Amino acid sequence: MTVNTQPTAERPDPRAYGLPVVRQSEIPAELRSLVSRVHDLIDAVANTEADTETLAEAARTVEGLTAGLNVARRQIGTMVKRDEDLPEEAAEFGTITNIVAGDTNPAAPPLTLHRTPEGLRGEVTLNTVYQGPPGLVHGGWIAAMLDQALGSASSIEVHPGLTARLEVNYRNPTPLFTPLEITSRVDRVDGRKVHVSGEIRAHGKVTAEGTALMILIKG
């Protein structure tokens, strides 16, 4: 059961802090396609054993592409507005290049979380880019995914906040190339302090669990 499905206050509008906002539906299909291809490129580069001529040509090509894309860059802190069907005061915002969930970040899996009657839930499958021990997800990345899921629970169920404390218990190895289920929820709200918890599961078995204290941003 969710503890609180009503925001404690109207959500802060990033535009009031000078941050640009892009609607999720405004992200061009061509950019989404590019992000997806570069996501695959990162994995290919990380694992290639191609000959040196192929590598040198790829480096020149990528250098040229990078220069072309850098001609027009977004402002740091650009936000994306999700759940566009929700009323304006209930809209959810996230940073567009968020390393875990950012729409335009090719290094993000990305992790997409949806509301459920119990809190939030998402699924993600990770390749070797996220590898720590052989065949397993890096522990720091596990913490990052939990941080995102716990922070989003606070943001969506209560109000956006910053992580003041995060504790992770690594119960079992988290495998690569395996659908991971990520769940999170708000356990308790005490003024600006929001206590949240969540888990990562593989094949139904908990591999990691996290608890965090989120401090709601003022305003």
Ligand SMILES: CCCCCCCC(=O)SCCNC(=O)CCNC(=O)[C@H](O)C(C)(C)COP(=O)(O)OP(=O)(O)OC[C@H]1O[C@@H](n2cnc3c(N)ncnc32)[C@H](O)[C@@H]1OP(=O)(O)O
């Ligand atoms: C959709 C979005 C998903 C995002 C997911 C990702 C989330 C993140 O990664 S956020 C980035 C990582 N976190 C940070 O950078 C935060 C850095 N820390 C800070 O900026 C500040 O310490 C901050 C904002 C957490 C708290 O500062 P401030 O707003 O001044 O609050 P402050 O007055 O000190 O504390 C408020 C209350 O919280 C308590 N508190 C604050 N920090 C802690 C802590 N670490 N442990 C326990 N209690 C704490 C205080 O004791 C106080 O309690 P009370 O009201 O009972 O006296």
